[in-house]
Amino acid sequence: MIYLDNHATTAVHPEVVEAMMPFLTEHFHNPSSGYRASRMVKKAIAEARGQVAELIGAKEDEVIFTGCGTESNNMVLKSLARVYGRKTSRVITGEIEHSAVLRPCQAMKDVGFEVHRCGVDEEGRLRLDEFREACEGAETGFSSIMWANNETGVIQPVGEACEIAKENGIAFHTDAIQAVGKTAVNVREVPVDFLSISGHKFHAPKGIGALYLREGVRFEPLIRGGGQEFGHRSGTENVPYIVGLGKAAALMKAALEKDQHAGVAANRDHLENRLCEEIEGVILNGSREHRVPTCAHVSFEGCEGAGLLILLDESGVQISTGSACMTGKQQPSHVQKAMGISDDQAKSSLRISFSSFTTREDTDEAVERIKMAVEKLRQVQGGSGVGPVVVYS
Template sequence: MIYLDANATTPLLPEVLDAMLPWLREGFHNPNASYRGAKEARRAIEEAREKVAALIGARAEEIVFMGGGTESTNSVLKWLARLVGRKSGRVITSAIEHSAVLKPCETFGEVGYPLARVGVDAGGRLNVDEFQAACEAAREGGGFASIMWANNETGVIQPVDEACAIAKENGLAFHTDAIQAVGKIPVNVGEVPVDFLSLSAHKFHGPKGVGALYIRSGCRFEPMLRGGGQEKDRRSGTENTAGIVGLGKAAELAMERLLKKESPVALRNAFEAKIVGELEGVTVNGDLLHRLPGTSHLSFTGCEAAGLLILLDDLGVACSAGSACMTGKQQPSHVQKAMGFSDAKAKSSLRFGFSCLTTMEEAMAAAEAVKKSVEKLRRVQGGSTGPVVVYSP
C-alpha cells in the first residue's frame, strides 16, 4: 500500500514507538504518586512538555496535554465563550475551519452569540478585509476569533500573523487550530503571538489520542474537564504517560526535520507534474504560494471521487476525498464550497498527503495509478475533459 493520506493521520515512527514502549510496560505508574516509579513517569512527562514547547517556540509551562486536537479546540473555545458572555461577545471564525472548531461555534450561534464566518478567496485564503470588519464590529462588546493555521483539506496556509494582529488591535482573544501545521512547517508563537494554539500528535508521526493546548502566559483559562487537578488544574485526568512521551519524541524528531529543512515538497511537486503533464482536465486547487509542503488537492473533470477512491484502493494507493472526519457524507465539502467550487468539481476532487516516510518511487507509482484510474473511469462514465486549469494567485 502506498499511503498518501498524511493529512488524516501519519504512521508512528519507529523511534516514537521505542520511546513509548517502556511506559506501556514497566513504567505504568501513576505520575501523580510519590514513589520512585511515579516520579520517573512525572520526569518523562515534563521532558516531553519541554520538547513540545520547543517545537512551537513556547515555554514548557504554557503547554497543557490533552486527549487530542478536538479536546484541545473545544476546551479553549468553550472557555472563551463563557468568558466573553453571549449578551455581547462575538465569535469570529472562517468558513473553512475543521468541524472541531465550526461545530462548537455553530452551537454558540444557536444559543445567542453573534457569529461571523469569514469567507475565503478562490485559493482558499482568508479574506483579511472581511475578517478585519468582523473584528472591528466586535471591538465594543468584546469577543474572540479562531482561525486555522493551515487547512486540513487543501493544505492552504492562512495569514495567521495578519489575523492575529487584527484581533489583538481590536481587543479580541485569538486561538489558532494549528493541528495540520505543527511539525510540518515552522510554527512559532513568539513570532505570531496567538493566545491559544491547538496541536495533535498523530499529524506528525506521533500516537493518536494525545495532543496539547498552548496557553500564552498571562491568559486566563478555566478547564472543561475538572477532577483531580492534573496539568496544574488545567486538564484533570491521570496523564497518558506513554502517549505524552510519544508526542514529545515526535515533536523532537519534527524539530530536527524542520531545522534540516527536510520536507516532502519535491515528492508532491513531482507527483503533480506527472499527473498534470499526462492527463487533461486536471485542476491543482488552492493557493500555490501558501500551502503545506506535503498536500496536493486535485480535481479531475469527468470523474467522481468516490469511483476514483475505489480504483486507487484496488491499485494499492490510499488517499481521500477530503477531511477524514467527513468520509461517508455525500454533500460537497464546506471547504470547497467556500472556495467557489461547483458541486461537480467538489465531487471530483481528491486529497493526497505526503509524509516524511513517502519515497519518490511511491510518489511516481501513485501518480501512474492516478492516471490509469482517471482514464479508466472516464471511459466507463463517458466523462468529458477540459483543458488543464491550475489556480495561480
C-alpha cells in the same frame, strides 16, 4: 500499499514507539505518587512538555496535554465562551474551519452568541478585510482561525489576523493541527493566545493532543478533578502517549530545522507536475505558494472522486476524496464551496497527502495508478461531465 492519506492520520514513527514502550511496561507508575519510580515518570512528562514547547517556541508551562485535537479546540472555545459571556461578545471564525471548531461555534450560536464566519478567496485564504471588519465591529469577543486547512493544506494569514484581533482587543485561537510539525509555527513570532495540536498528524499515536495557553490568559477548565496539567485538564496523565508526542515533536523539530521537509515537498511537487503533464483535464486547487509541504488537492475533469478512491484502493493506493463523502454520495465540501470551486470540479477532486515516509518510488507508482484509474473511469463515464459512480471488478 501506497499510503497517501497523511492528512487523515500518519504512521506512528518507529522511534516514537520505542520511546513509548518503557511507559507501557515497567514504568507504569502514577506520576503523582510519592516514590522514586513515580518521580521518574513525572520527569518524562516534563521532558515531553519541553519537547512540544520547543517545537512551537513556547515556554514549558504554557503547554498542557489533552486527549486529541478536537478536545483542545473545544476546551479553548468553551472556556472563551464562559469568560466572555454571550451578552456583548462576538465569535469570529472562518468558513473553512474544521468541524472541531465549527460545531462548538454553532453550539454557541444556538444559545445566543453572535457568530461571524469570514470567507476565503479563490486560493482558499482568509479574507482579511472581512476579518478586520468583524473585529472592528465587535464590542468584545474572541476569534478562531486555523493555521493550515486540512483539505487543501493552504496556510492562512494567521500572523496578520492575530495582529488585527489584538489591535481590537479580541482573543485569538488557532487550530494549528495541520500545521504543527509540517511548517514553521512559532508563538513568539505569531503571538496567538491559544493554539491546538494533535499528535497523530505528525507521527505520534491517535488520542493525544496538546494546547498552548499564553502565559497570563484567562482559562476556565472543562475537566476538573485532581488538578493535573496545572489544574487546566485534570485526569491521570496518559504517560506513554505524552512521551510519544514529545518524541514526535523532537523529530519534527529536527526535520524542520534541517530543510523544512524539503524532500516531502519535492515528492508532492513531482506528483503534481507529472499529473498535469501526463493526464488531460487536471486542475490543482488552492494556493500553491502558501501551503504545507504535505498536501496536493487535485481535480480530474470527468471523474468522480469517490469512483477514483475505490479504483485506487483496489489497486493499492490509499487516498481521500477532496470533498466530503456522505452516505455514499459525494458532496462538495464547505471548504470547496467557500473557495467558489464549481460542484463538478469539487466532486472530481482527490486530496493526496504525503509524509516523510513517502518515497519517490511510491510517488511515481501512485502517478501510474492514478493515470490508469482516471482513464478507466473516463471510459465508463463517457469522458466529459461527472457521471455516476460505477463500481466494477
